[in-house]
Amino acid sequence: MSIVVTGATGKLGRHVVEQLLEKVPAEQITAVVRDKAKAADLAARGVKLAVADYNAPETFDGLFAAGDRILLISGNEFDKGRPRQHQVVIDAAKAAGVALLAYTSAPGTLTAALADDHRATEEALLASGLPYTLLRNGWYHENYTEQLAPVLEHGAVVQAAGEGRVSSAARADYAAAAAAVLTGEGHENKTYELGGDEAWSFAEYAAELSRQTGREIAYNAVPVETYQGILTGAGLPGLFATILAGVDASIEKGELVVSGGDLSRLAGRPTTPLSEAITAALKG
Numbered sequence: 365m366s367i368v369v370t371g372a373t374g375k376l377g378r379h380v381v382e383q384l385l386e387k388v389p390a391e392q393i394t395a396v397v398r399d400k401a402k403a404a405d406l407a408a409r410g411v412k413l414a415v416a417d418y419n420a421p422e423t424f425d426g427l428f429a430a431g432d433r434i435l436l437i438s439g440n441e442f443d444k445g446r447p448r449q450h451q452v453v454i455d456a457a458k459a460a461g462v463a464l465l466a467y468t469s470a471p472g473t474l475t476a477a478l479a480d481d482h483r484a485t486e487e488a489l490l491a492s493g494l495p496y497t498l499l500r501n502g503w504y505h506e507n508y509t510e511q512l513a514p515v516l517e518h519g520a521v522v523q524a525a526g527e528g529r530v531s532s533a534a535r536a537d538y539a540a541a542a543a544a545v546l547t548g549e550g551h552e553n554k555t556y557e558l559g560g561d562e563a564w565s566f567a568e569y570a571a572e573l574s575r576q577t578g579r580e581i582a583y584n585a586v587p588v589e590t591y592q593g594i595l596t597g598a599g600l601p602g603l604f605a606t607i608l609a610g611v612d613a614s615i616e617k618g619e620l621v622v623s624g625g626d627l628s629r630l631a632g633r634p635t636t637p638l639s640e641a642i643t644a645a646l647k648g
Contacts, residue, residue, distance in 0.1 A: 365463070366412070367546045368428060370396040370453060371437035373403050375506070376468065379539030380435060380546075381406060387547045396427070418449035421456075428460035433546050436467045438482065442603055447484035454485075458492045464552060465489060466497040466545050468538075471557055473619045476610040495552040497545050502559035502622045503532040503611075505641035508569065512645055514598070520582045521570040524591035528566075528615035531559030531622040534636035541630035559622025560635040572639055576646060588613050 367384060371377040372395030384393050390410030397403045398417050407413050416423035418439050428434060434457050439449045450467070457465045467489055470482040482500075489496050515521055541558055545551045570583040586594070588609045595605035614620060628635050 365392065366394050366429065366432045367392055367435070368394040368396060368414075368432050369435045369437070370416075370418075371439070372406070373397050373399070374437060374440070376535050376539060377437050379535050380437075380542050381411060383536075383539045383543035384546065385409065385411070387543060418452055419444060421452045424452055424456035426460075428457050428462050430461040430463075432457075432460065432462040433464040434462050434466065435542055435546055436465060436485075438468050438485070442481075442607060443601070446481040447488065450481075450485040451488050454488055454492050454494070458494055463495060464497060464546075465492075465494045466499055466542060466551075468542070469498050469500045471500050471502050471559065471620065471622050472555075473557075473622070474611075474614055475617075475619060476607070476614040478607050478611055497551045497553075498555040499538070499542055499545065500555065500557050500622075501538050502557075502627075503530050503620050504538070505532045505534050505560075505636065505638055506645075507532070509641045509645035512573075515573065515581065516577065516579075519580060520584045521566055521573070522584045522586060522591065522594060523566050523615075524586050524588040524609055524612035525566055525615035526585050528612075528618060528620070529563040530565075530615055530620045531561075531563045532620075532638065533558070533560035533627055534641055537627055537631055537635045540632070541627055544630045544632065556626040556630060557622050557624055558627040558630070559620075560638075561625070561628055562635075562637065563621045563623075564638055569638065572642055576639075576642055 369380050394412040395403050395406050396414045396416050403413050414427050436453050439446045470479045567583045570581045573581040592605050592609040
């Protein structure tokens with residue numbers, strides 16, 4: 365049996381491979397990458413590498429084998445038709461007769477446009493008849509803590525989420541859940557709604573930033589259209605800016621509060637507090 369991770373050199377993929385290396389021998393792990401050079405460190409540790417690209421279906425021919433457990437990490441090329449990209453992996457997995465295909469999706473409560481590609485992929489996966497696990501990942505702390513420079517420069521957290529709350533968690537938390545599913549038993553045909561143990565508001569986020577930096581960081585809530593303009597002004601492509609602004613509208617409606625504790629149960633530990641992620645980001 366091999367455990368195969370697509371997008372293995374991405375931000376989430378690397379965490380997943382690290383967590384798997386703590387659970388199984390390296391030779392049981394295959395990292396699917398577009399650029400072998402970016403995975404040289406993984407190869408040096410004994411992880412097998414396979415070069416494939418969602419945009420080139422033939423590169424997945426024969427990549428999987430019967431009995432494999434696959435983690436399909438959703439693509440990040442929003443402009444290239446992600447459901448079509450994901451279908452390439454689903455088709456290859458079905459042809460091989462894999463034992464499990466786990467997919468990193470979005471919370472079932474999310475109605476923002478971001479969720480559309482995930483719902484389409486979920487439908488394709490269920491239609492394939494493959495044993496599946498839906499890992500409906502909530503929002504990542506790093507979506508915010510990796511973008512601290514403008515916040516600290518301007519002394520303000522600017523979002524279009526009103527007083528909405530977010531059950532975010534660290535990428536490492538979601539990776540731990542994925543590793544548990546890929547190495548454990550009894551996860552076939554299950555859907556897990558994954559989010560952090562504690563939901564927080566952007567006012568609380570700004571207050572925590574203020575506490576840790578010793579500076580006054582305000583929270584400025586703006587309309588969705590204004591936020592979208594700020595994002596495009598900062599150089600984000602229009603489509604991506606629209607998607608992110610739409611997520612904020614969903615946050616204001618409470619759609620990224622994920623309760624139920626699936627994430628900490630799968631990870632086998634409490635999720636990382638937002639305050640710890642802020643501390644790590646400020647040190648970095």
